[in-house]
Amino acid sequence: MTPFIRRVGREVVEGVGLYLKGEDVKLEFDLNTDGLTSFMRRVLSVVYVIPRGFVACYGSIAEVINNPRASRAVGNAVARNPWPIIVPCHRVVRSDFNIGGYRGGLDMKRKLLKIEGVAVTARGRVLASHYLRASRLRELVSKRGLRFGG
Numbered sequence: 001m002t003p004f005i006r007r008v009g010r011e012v013v014e015g016v017g018l019y020l021k022g023e024d025v026k027l028e029f030d031l032n033t034d035g036l037t038s039f040m041r042r043v044l045s046v047v048y049v050i051p052r053g054f055v056a057c058y059g060s061i062a063e064v065i066n067n068p069r070a071s072r073a074v075g076n077a078v079a080r081n082p083w084p085i086i087v088p089c090h091r092v093v094r095s096d097f098n099i100g101g102y103r104g105g106l107d108m109k110r111k112l113l114k115i116e117g118v119a120v121t122a123r124g125r126v127l128a129s130h131y132l133r134a135s136r137l138r139e140l141v142s143k144r145g146l147r148f149g150g
Contacts, residue, residue: 016085022115024052031083039065043077049140050091052116055126057095060134064141071095079103085112097125 018025033041042065050056058078062070081089084104090112094100099120102109110120119127132140 012086019085020115031086036082039067039070039073040077040080043074044081044083044087045145046137046141047078047081047089047092048087049137049144050088050132051140052088053118054130054132055091055093055097055113055118056132056134056137057093057097059095060132060137061092063134064137075100088112091116091118093126093131097128097131099124099126 015025033044036044043061046056046061046064058071058074059068061074061078062068065074067073075092078089078092079101081087081103084090090102090104090109092100099106099109099113106124110124113120113126118130121127
């Protein structure tokens with residue numbers, strides 16, 4: 001293993017460890033997006049800017065990438081996110097505020113949201129006070145740009 005890989009691996013493990021302890025860390029790493037479609041890069045760029053303590057729905061992400069009818073395709077892209085936690089796909093929920101699915105399982109999604117201070121009801125719904133509308137997401141993307149191009 002090269003010194004670079006050891007260093008990056010240590011940074012990832014340390015960053016994720018701090019995150020899981022509840023610290024507000026922004027996990028920023030150089031991620032290779034060569035195998036991703038332009039659509040997936042745009043979707044993950046929007047997901048990347050959803051701040052800790054908030055969620056957005058698939059439809060809002062579709063609006064932000066100027067493809068408002070693509071909610072289902074956004075869901076598929078989010079489900080194939082190769083970097084969970086770093087690109088916080090657990091912060092994406094259904095339009096009815098139900099937490100929806102998660103590759104790591106619903107218990108894990110609930111735990112991650114709880115670590116971030118997002119209230120989830122016993123029926124699996126996120127409280128509306130944690131929800132980001134498309135207009136706010138658009139502002140965040142315009143400030144930070146599309147992290148992964150597209």
